[in-house]
Amino acid sequence: MRGFLLFGFSNNPLYCYNTFMANRVLIIDDEKDIVESIANILALEGYSVLKAFRGYDGLKTALQDNPDVVLLDIKMPVMDGLEVLEKLIENGFSNPVIMISGHGDIKTAVEAVQKGSFDFLEKPLGAEQILISIKNAIQSIKKVEDKNKKNDFFLIGKSGAFKRVLAIADRVAKTTAPVLITGETGTGKEMIAKYIHKKSGRKGIFVEVNCAAIPEELIESELFGHVKGSFTGAIDDKEGKFVAAHNGTLFLDEIGDMSLKTQAKVLRALQEKIIYAIGSNKPVPVNVRVISATNKDLKKEIEKGSFREDLFYRINVIEIEMPxxxxxxxxxxxxxxxxxxxxxxxxxxxxxxxxxxxxxxxxxxxxxxxxxxxxxxxxxxxxxxxxxxxxxxxxxxxxxxxxxxGCIEPSEVQKKITIKQPDLLKAKTLKEVREIAEKYFIIEKLKENNFNVSKTAEQIGVPRSNMYKKLEHYKINVKELEEYYGKD
Ligand SMILES: Nc1ncnc2c1ncn2[C@@H]1O[C@H](COP(=O)(O)OP(=O)(O)OP(=O)(O)O)[C@@H](O)[C@H]1O
Ligand SMILES: [Mg+2]
Missing domain, CATH: 1.10.8.60 (Helicase, Ruva Protein; domain 3)
Known part of the structure; x- marks a missing residue:
């Protein structure tokens, strides 16, 4: 498989330069043979490769040269991979770091992922495995940039009640504490969840799951993903929302509508910080910040037996009540x-x-x-x-x-102004086009005929009784129009 690194064409010379620049990968490993063989694979695929053989040197190179991706071995003398990872993050390095470890060390994998690594590869390393992980890492940078661009929004409000909400949101944003947002429909629960994610500085994206909108039989696959062939209809591998939200925020909207069976699985994922795709027994460590929302009273749901109390306490470390x-x-x-x-x-x-x-x-x-x-x-x-x-x-x-x-101003100037022509292309069906045009036409003709219905009907070739039916159908109140336009 060739990992393509040159995307797109452009006539702008500057843009061309940027798009044709190879992505840079830094390999940090004390075993020189491994570094050289990975470097060869990457160079053949067109990557520009930087190398370091000690933790400290790798850290320095990463901070100086800001490579797009870092491949980082865990077991190294003096400064090991986990320490390098910690220092990189402390120093604001935000590009993806892929950890490399000895076989079967899931505990270290979970630790690395919780500390913020992007992925985890086990030795012995296969060329394809490395290339796929690097390609995913590079795509993730773009995904975050795109999502951030799309997620631009303003939160409006100056009331005391709203300021109190914002103050809590600001305080919890930088932490990893789970947040439960409650409040009536339309109060801005989703907006606040997005705001917290934006302010959190988390590297991953904001991923939303509407627990009420997804059918029960699909929700597990939606959350945890599935592997090809694991059930009828699973024609391909599918990434779950937990994985998509890795290093970012998972927004469990309408969590009060989640079934007890799914609640049990979500609770386990949150406790262990590991998920399993349906049909796979491969543990996948994930680092997600969970924000949940509901307009139900979860305490009542617990009493009714439809919401798990243990899950409630796990998702509800901080509660924000939208006024x-x-x-x-x-x-x-x-x-x-x-x-x-x-x-x-x-x-x-x-x-x-x-x-x-x-x-x-x-x-x-x-x-x-x-x-x-x-x-x-x-x-x-x-x-x-x-x-x-x-x-x-x-x-x-x-x-x-x-x-x-058209609310037409009764002033002299306005009297002469015709109402803005409706945009017919906004209609969805031919019937709608006809109706919009007909209504507009009738109002204009009524104005022309000084609001005389009979005269208008005659002029446009419609029997008088039919004209009254049309006025009723379009809710055109001639008296009202007359008042607004003023009769000549
Ligand atoms: N502070 C705000 N400033 C500007 N727009 C807002 C604000 N809060 C909410 N909105 C807008 O109001 C609408 C409802 O907000 P949102 O979807 O976040 O509410 P919700 O509580 O999640 O609703 P539901 O319970 O129905 O899911 C959205 O269109 C959102 O853009
Ligand atoms: Mg909502």
Missing amino acids: PLRDRKEDIPLLAKHFAYLAAKENGLGEMVFEDDALEYLKTFDYRGNIRELKNKVEKIIILCQKDKISKKDIESVLSGRIGF
Whole structure:
């Protein structure tokens, strides 16, 4: 197997230079023969190789030259591999380190992995085994970079309740303590979990498992992976989420919905820090930080016998309770402005702002769906109410469904402005396209005919009774439109 190191093409000379640079691997081992034979294999595959024969020299080279991957032997005189690994991490070396050890030493493997190594190879080493591990290590760097780019987000809030949540999150982020996030639906449990991961500085990625959404018969394979042929339908090896989250964070969402059988397996994995893929008896050490979330009361679930008490204490070292939106009302204006900005941007609309009375009005709802409900409301208002400044009255019209689209300003200038043409490409079906276009067309024609329904019907060739049916179907309230546009 050839490990390809040259990715992609580009016309940009600088980019070409970077993409064609070989990846650099540092080998640290006191046995010269082993170093030379690995170096030969790697050089043939196009890697640039650095060598060190003592722990201390290896440490110095790694910190000076920052290789992409380090292959590090455990048994070395004076400074052994585990010590080198510890010092590398202490000094901020963040690229993957692959440990090499004597045969069958699972205890050391677990220790190395817990200290932050990327992988673990047993002697005698096979060329393919080394190349696969290095390739995975290099891919992992890219995976983390991509994921971090995608995970960019803002947490909005200034209320005391929200600041208290942030303070706990900040304090626990750098530790490895398991965190349980509780709270009603839509309160931001997942957002906080991502925030903790981002602040943790962990090298791996944030991996999410929605325990409620995965069917019972698939959840174990999802969590621990499986080997080809281990059950009907296992047509290939599959990596589990525990392995994917190695050195990162595993987010067990809706953990209250996990079956007792899976709970037992997860508990064992968390206690032993080792997992077994379905159909394999090879122990795989993993280093994951677990964050769980639920909107259930787990203590009640324990009483009912549907949640294991021992698992509860393992995942619940730190509990963060997300406050419902009704207890942080002063955050509503900030959140609303933020969601308005996002909705306008996503829908290609110009900037729209809420007037003060609109922001106050938004505070008055009870938001059983919490922040998600507020976000959806604001999105609806922005899409249906396309104007620069949105007032309380506009919101009332949109939310009551009286105005289908376009809250049109009653001012003289606005009177003459036609509502923004709807984007037909946003429709999912032909029927939707027809409906959007028809509604827009009818409103425009009503305006042209000074809100005279009969005249409009005649002009567009629709029998009058049919026209009233259409107005009802599209919830077009002619009186309301007239009020907004003003009759000429
Ligand atoms: N502080 C915040 N700032 C900005 N947006 C937020 C904030 N908190 C939550 N959101 C947004 O609110 C929505 C709901 O958040 P999230 O999915 O994290 O809630 P949840 O508690 O996990 O919900 P559920 O219980 O339904 O899974 C998301 O769209 C998220 O982006
Ligand atoms: Mg959630």
